[in-house]
Amino acid sequence: MLDSSLSSLFGILFSPHMMMLMTLGVLVGLFFGIMPGLGGKLGIIFLIPFVFGMDPIPGAVFLLAMHSVVHTSGAIPSILFGIPGTGPDAATIVDGYPMTRKGEAGRALGATLCASGIGGVIGAVFLSLLLPSVEPIVLAFSPAEFFLLAVLGITFIAALSGDSLVKGLIVGLFGLIIATVGLDPVSGQDRYTFGQLFLWDGIDPVTAVIAIFAIPEMVALALRGNLTAGRSETSYSMSDVVRGCIDVFRHWFLTLRTSLIGAFIGLIPGLGGDVASWLCYGHAVQSSKTPERFGKGAVEGVIAPETANNSKEGGALLPTLYFGIPGSSGMAILLGAFVMLGIQPGPGFAAGKSDVVWALIWTLAIANILAVLLLLAMAPWLSRIAGLRTGLLIPFVIALSLLGSYLGAGAWQNFMLFLGLGALGWLFKKYDWPRPPFVIGIVLGPIAENSFHKAMALWGPAFLLRPLSLVLLAIIAATLVLYIIRARREAVAT
Amino acid sequence: MKMNGRIVTSLVMTLVFTLFVIQALSFRHEAAVMPLLVGLPGLVLSLVQLFIEMRASAARADDPPVASTREVTIMLWITGFTLGVIGFGFVLGAPLLLAAYLYFVAAERLPVAALGGLLCLAVMAGLERLLNIPLFEGLAFHYLF
Numbered sequence: 001m002l003d004s005s006l007s008s009l010f011g012i013l014f015s016p017h018m019m020m021l022m023t024l025g026v027l028v029g030l031f032f033g034i035m036p037g038l039g040g041k042l043g044i045i046f047l048i049p050f051v052f053g054m055d056p057i058p059g060a061v062f063l064l065a066m067h068s069v070v071h072t073s074g075a076i077p078s079i080l081f082g083i084p085g086t087g088p089d090a091a092t093i094v095d096g097y098p099m100t101r102k103g104e105a106g107r108a109l110g111a112t113l114c115a116s117g118i119g120g121v122i123g124a125v126f127l128s129l130l131l132p133s134v135e136p137i138v139l140a141f142s143p144a145e146f147f148l149l150a151v152l153g154i155t156f157i158a159a160l161s162g163d164s165l166v167k168g169l170i171v172g173l174f175g176l177i178i179a180t181v182g183l184d185p186v187s188g189q190d191r192y193t194f195g196q197l198f199l200w201d202g203i204d205p206v207t208a209v210i211a212i213f214a215i216p217e218m219v220a221l222a223l224r225g226n227l228t229a230g231r232s233e234t235s236y237s238m239s240d241v242v243r244g245c246i247d248v249f250r251h252w253f254l255t256l257r258t259s260l261i262g263a264f265i266g267l268i269p270g271l272g273g274d275v276a277s278w279l280c281y282g283h284a285v286q287s288s289k290t291p292e293r294f295g296k297g298a299v300e301g302v303i304a305p306e307t308a309n310n311s312k313e314g315g316a317l318l319p320t321l322y323f324g325i326p327g328s329s330g331m332a333i334l335l336g337a338f339v340m341l342g343i344q345p346g347p348g349f350a351a352g353k354s355d356v357v358w359a360l361i362w363t364l365a366i367a368n369i370l371a372v373l374l375l376l377a378m379a380p381w382l383s384r385i386a387g388l389r390t391g392l393l394i395p396f397v398i399a400l401s402l403l404g405s406y407l408g409a410g411a412w413q414n415f416m417l418f419l420g421l422g423a424l425g426w427l428f429k430k431y432d433w434p435r436p437p438f439v440i441g442i443v444l445g446p447i448a449e450n451s452f453h454k455a456m457a458l459w460g461p462a463f464l465l466r467p468l469s470l471v472l473l474a475i476i477a478a479t480l481v482l483y484i485i486r487a488r489r490e491a492v493a494t
Numbered sequence: 495m496k497m498n499g500r501i502v503t504s505l506v507m508t509l510v511f512t513l514f515v516i517q518a519l520s521f522r523h524e525a526a527v528m529p530l531l532v533g534l535p536g537l538v539l540s541l542v543q544l545f546i547e548m549r550a551s552a553a554r555a556d557d558p559p560v561a562s563t564r565e566v567t568i569m570l571w572i573t574g575f576t577l578g579v580i581g582f583g584f585v586l587g588a589p590l591l592l593a594a595y596l597y598f599v600a601a602e603r604l605p606v607a608a609l610g611g612l613l614c615l616a617v618m619a620g621l622e623r624l625l626n627i628p629l630f631e632g633l634a635f636h637y638l639f
Contacts (some may be wrong), residue, residue, distance in 0.1 A: 052627055166543050170507055173536035177514050177529060184525035191525055192517060215572060222568045222599075391600050391611065395592040398572055399614055402579055402588070403621075403629070412630050415576050423569065427503040449528045 005128070008358035012061065018435025021058055022363065025065030026370045032066070033073035035393070040070035042217055042397055045210050048337055048404035057356060059341040061363045064317075067334055069371035071309035072116040076375075076382055079108045079302070088309050091277040095144075095294060102297045106236030109379060110244020111299050112306045112427065113372050114253060118248060119307030120368025122259035123266065123314025124361050130318060131357065138322045143454035144463035145218040146346075150176075150440075150448035153325040155476050156268070157437045159196050159483040167433045173183055175441020176448065178203050185446075186453050198411040205442045206408035208421055209336045212438055214401040215422030216429035218394050241379045247299045254284060255307050262308030266315025276312040277305035314364055321345050321357060324447055325440065332439035339443070340408050346447065364408045498551055504544040511537040571599055583632030585622060589615040 012018045025047070032043035043066050051059035074089040079096035092112060099108035141149070154176070158168025181192040182202030191198040248255055258280040263278040284304035285294045294301050324345040326332035335345055335404040343356060375382070405414050428435050455463035461468060511533055518529035575595070578587040592613030596602040602610070621628045 004612055049611050053625070060595065076634075166539050166546070170536060170539045173532050174507065174510065174530045177511070177536060179530070180529045184521070187522050187523050189525040191521060191529065192514070218572070219565055219568045223562075275527040315528065363636060367629070390598065392602070394600070395575070395595040395610070396614065398575055399584075399588045399592055402576060403584060406630050407627065408585075412633070415580055419573055419576050422572065426505065426569065427506065431503045433503060452528065453524075455534055
């Protein structure tokens with residue numbers, strides 16, 4: 001294991017090609033994070049055309065480097081303008097923006113950059129420490145468990161990613177049924193193809209995921225306009241930024257705790273960055289001897305959510321790669337891109353794909369350090385982002401989304417699917433239907449169907465009575481029951 | 495009861511699952527198992543959600559329209575852009591439509607719009623020529639030349 005780890009590290013560090021790709025990925029990630037309304041999901045969509053034809057490891061390193069640093073820069077507009085760059089960065093506003101108003105913008109920026117970097121590295125360490133224990137578990141899973149794991153993934157995400165379990169389940173089932181389009185893997189019969197040859201291989205998941213996410217986000221961005229326009233610039237010195245960095249080490253135990261909490265939350269599919277950052281913010285308040293300072297510019301209120309935001313990516317990578325269950329919607333799109341690169345998630349990772357896993361772990365760590373160094377170098381000019389216009393990006397993202405869709409499947413007919421699913425995604429976004437369950441459904445659909453048929457052939461319906469199957473069924477039932485209890489409590493409270 | 499966006503969304507999902515289930519009934523047994531296993535619960539849940547939305551709509555006095563004018567404009571532009579790419583491909587269609595969006599919809603100045611179009615052209619041509627990635631040339635070119 002050590003050999004594999006070190007050879008991956010040297011393979012990245014001593015390869016100018018890999019380091020260039022990583023630096024480029026980090027720069028794109030920082031750009032997509034710092035621009036309010038863009039975020040990591042659109043960043044991956046933006047990059048998909050450029051990784052087409054790349055070897056799996058360089059392509060995956062490029063995409064993950066971009067994705068893993070989005071929240072590092074996403075906190076900057078939160079602190080300077082009170083506008084979150086990405087959703088999970090909203091928790092940073094609570095104390096980050098008051099710090100700016102108190103004249104401590106530089107200190108808040110320094111704290112957020114160092115906290116994000118350390119969080120990201122701890123997330124990577126967390127992932128590497130879990131590998132030895134997770135590999136035997138994955139290899140012990142049979143088709144029965146993989147089928148139930150797909151059901152569990154959709155249930156989890158449906159219960160946690162929106163305000164309605166019913167809506168979440170419908171969207172998840174929609175993703176699963178869309179995944180049945182094409183030739184049936186058992187009988188070879190064509191399903192829902194309507195005589196169209198391009199549908200024989202099924203609906204391209206990259207096209208579907210891009211459409212469901214990119215079109216609604218672009219419509220929302222066009223409606224919102226330029227959020228940062230017209231706001232005054234904030235001044236700070238480099239010594240303020242350094243002071244913020246020192247704060248992170250002064251609160252080292254909080255940094256460590258919230259990094260680990262964030263990484264653990266990342267492990268649980270569907271919880272995502274919002275939960276990680278708010279939970280860690282709450283933990284910082286609860287564990288403080290002076291909780292009354294929070295909300296008025298306490299530096300711990302910046303450190304806690306930022307460490308969690310970045311460390312959760314390490315945790316989220318584990319279910320994504322080993323079980324094919326993305327830990328977050330961003331990971332789901334990343335998973336789609338990995339599949340396009342020829343990296344098939346699932347138990348195969350536990351049997352002979354350690355070079356890919358270690359390359360990704362090192363990418364998480366190195367990209368986070370690189371992002372902090374780059375942003376520290378750019379610190380004096382960060383307040384100038386107020387002048388950037390996000391609206392200009394809309395047509396570029398749409399053009400590159402279409403390009404990504406075309407390169408993924410090579411059929412122009414997919415553009416019609418792109419429009420149809422995009423319109424549906426827009427309805428989902430507008431009327432609060434969670435979209436991550438769709439991604440889980442379409443990505444896990446083929447695995448679920450194959451596993452179901454294999455399990456039925458091996459054990460018949462009794463596959464549901466296998467010990468591990470019973471454990472998974474119990475978790476599914478507990479997820480549903482807990483959701484219902486929580487919903488009833490909330491209904492009583494309101 | 496007034497039709498609103500929430501009801502429309504639930505109705506769309508109900509129709510989608512209905513169509514998938516009806517079609518699945520004509521498949522051979524092995525091919526129909528998964529679509530029915532997924533489609534039937536999906537249909538039931540969609541009907542439940544439709545019922546919830548219709549009941550909630552009766553209690554709400556002022557539901558917003560399904561889409562605002564601005565939303566319709568953006569969606570129409572995205573549709574036009576996609577159809578433009580289908581017609582004229584990535585190298586010609588995408589830069590022209592991108593510049594048109596910047597000028598007409600985003601109300602940018604002509605030099606900015608032209609620069610955007612040129613940048614898009616550079617990306618598309620760069621992908622095609624430098625990286626040898628085959629891009630869709632458009633149906634117009636396909637049928638005319």
